[in-house]
Amino acid sequence: MVVTIREERVRRVADAVRSLGLEAILRLEELLDPQYAALQGLADAVGRGAAAAYAVLVAAVSYRLAMRGEEWWSCASQLLSGYPPPRDVESLRANVERFLAECRGSIIAREAKVSRVRRLAAGARDLLSRLLSDADLPLREPGRVLEGVARALGSEREAKTVAFSVKMAYYAARPRGSMRPLSFDLPMPVDVRVACVSVTSGIVEVKASYRELVREPRPAQQAWAQVSRLSGVPTPHLDSLLWVVGWAPRDLPQAEARAAIERRLREASIPPEAARSVATELTYVPCR
Incomplete structure (x- = not known):
């Protein structure tokens, strides 16, 4: 090329x-990004930390979707908001797997998406656990989130879903009205x-x-x-x-x-x- x-x-x-x-x-x-609106709705339901951790896992499998991106994040927000709030990384992972089973947007390569979620949950366990208890981490140290996701997936920092995971975690963590940008x-x-x-x-x-x-x-x-x-x-x-x-x-x-x-x-x-x-x-x- x-x-x-x-x-x-x-x-x-x-x-x-x-x-x-x-x-x-x-x-x-x-005002205009439906992804931000969806993740703020999820944060209202489960808390900013859990929403940020969910965002990392969902963003990592946001490829080959059977619906538009804004519909995908709306589906994630609605379904994950209705599940019992995650207490730890295991319940976080289980809820995302349940979401993948129930949202029609994941029908293409669903098994591969589940496998990727499991791989990320295992490889980035410490990061996800920290997110559950420290909602400001994506705002304060986005590079740490980026490196953790890339290392767990064995991907380069430039990979689309790796960088996207950081952006979506930031959207979940940033309260409405906050003018705090990413680095x-x-x-x-x-x-x-x-x-x-x-x-x-x-x-x-x-x-x-x-x-x-x-x-x-x-x-x-x-x-x-x-x-x-x-x-x-x-x-x-x-x-x-x-x-x-x-x-x-x-x-x-x-x-x-x-x-x-x-x-x-x-x-x-x-x-x-x-x-x-x-x-x-x-x-x-x-x-x-």
């Missing part, structure tokens, strides 16, 4: 994101939405399909890390922005996608000029 990072486009996208600002993106997460050193999880926007924003140029970036995410992760550094917005929060608006360049023609992104950002009370700038820079070229 031949991928080129385009420095000029990185700077233009970073300028647009900087005009938006980190506080606006944190507000956007609360800068988390790799961007590159799913099809992020891969598409990586191309449509022009920050990377791919000779083949944008889907190649899902299989080999490092060029996109490097480009978004540069956007993060230049804009002052940590990559997990860039990921939130792309999650909320990233469906549009993939599903709509370029001009319609630009208008849809601008409207969506205005729903979070983003000023019109900043919303227009972000929408324009994220739809620089069509998705292909």
